[in-house]
Amino acid sequence: QLQMQESGPGLLKPSETLSLTCIVSGDSISSGSHYWGWIRQPPGKGLEWIGSIYFSGSTYYNPSLKSRLTISVDTSKNQFSLKLSSVTAADTAVYYCAKEIGFGDSPEYFQEWGRGTLVTVSS
Amino acid sequence: DIQMTQSPSSVSASVGDRVTITCRASQGISTWLAWYQQKPGKAPKLLIYAASNLQSGVPSRFSGSGSGTDFTLTISSLQPEDFATYYCQQANNFPLTFGQGTRLEIK
Numbered sequence: 001q002l003q004m005q006e007s008g009p010g011l012l013k014p015s016e017t018l019s020l021t022c023i024v025s026g027d028s029i030s031s032g033s034h035y036w037g038w039i040r041q042p043p044g045k046g047l048e049w050i051g052s053i054y055f056s057g058s059t060y061y062n063p064s065l066k067s068r069l070t071i072s073v074d075t076s077k078n079q080f081s082l083k084l085s086s087v088t089a090a091d092t093a094v095y096y097c098a099k100e101i102g103f104g105d106s107p108e109y110f111q112e113w114g115r116g117t118l119v120t121v122s123s
Numbered sequence: 124d125i126q127m128t129q130s131p132s133s134v135s136a137s138v139g140d141r142v143t144i145t146c147r148a149s150q151g152i153s154t155w156l157a158w159y160q161q162k163p164g165k166a167p168k169l170l171i172y173a174a175s176n177l178q179s180g181v182p183s184r185f186s187g188s189g190s191g192t193d194f195t196l197t198i199s200s201l202q203p204e205d206f207a208t209y210y211c212q213q214a215n216n217f218p219l220t221f222g223q224g225t226r227l228e229i230k
Contacts, residue, residue, distance in 0.1 A: 039167075046210065046221055046222070046223045046224050047159075047167065047210055047212070047221040047224075048221070049212075049218055049219040049220065049221070060217055062217075062218040062219075063217075063218060064218070096166055096167075098166075101169070101172060103173075106217075107214070107219065108155070108157075108172070108214040108219075109157040109169060109172045109173075109212065109214055110157075110159075110167070110169060111169045111172075111178065113166035113167060113168075114166065115165075115166060116166055
């Protein structure tokens with residue numbers, strides 16, 4: 001059974017870099033067919049797609065974050081990661097990793113989600 | 124970016140009621156639409172994809188319809204576990220975007 005667990009610091013100061021890793025078990029990122037993505041949700045607000053990555057390293061990024069964003073994959077560890085630089089209070093959110101449904105050749109819908117991790121940006 | 128607008132923002136209903144939530148895209152997205160359910164403190168759960176396809180394991184009381192710019196999620200007979208927030212999401216263009224959510228509350 002697929003399990004996805006986000007890990008990383010829960011508290012950051014403004015201007016620091018947010019680094020999160022999604023550890024995947026019960027499925028292999030290298031099996032292909034699926035993109036793996038990051039979605040965030042500010043407290044009490046809606047969902048925002050951050051970006052997605054394929055096992056080959058091919059990425060799709062949200063243009064609103066692209067200048068600060070790097071998503072990478074480590075198939076040997078069966079995990080993928082998010083780095084978001086120069087964070088501000090506006091980046092405070094629950095960050096989810098998710099497995100895309102895998103019907104097409106680009107990210108579409110997210111069929112499996114991690115539990116999410118709250119990242120707070122505060123001085 | 125394609126803007127997704129859900130209505131209503133919140134709705135109160137009773138167990139056994141039929142409820143419909145709508146989602147409108149700012150431009151045509153064919154049937155590239157999903158619906159998610161989110162309960163407090165939990166991750167979203169995929170209910171419907173490609174506008175009308177029921178995700179495996181989702182009860183048949185959930186159904187989706189629509190194409191182009193207008194979509195609906197219908198719950199045919201509300202169960203206690205259905206009270207949650209529902210989001211639509213388009214997958215026609217990047218960036219993928221979500222609606223603002225519809226909160227379904229117990230009357």
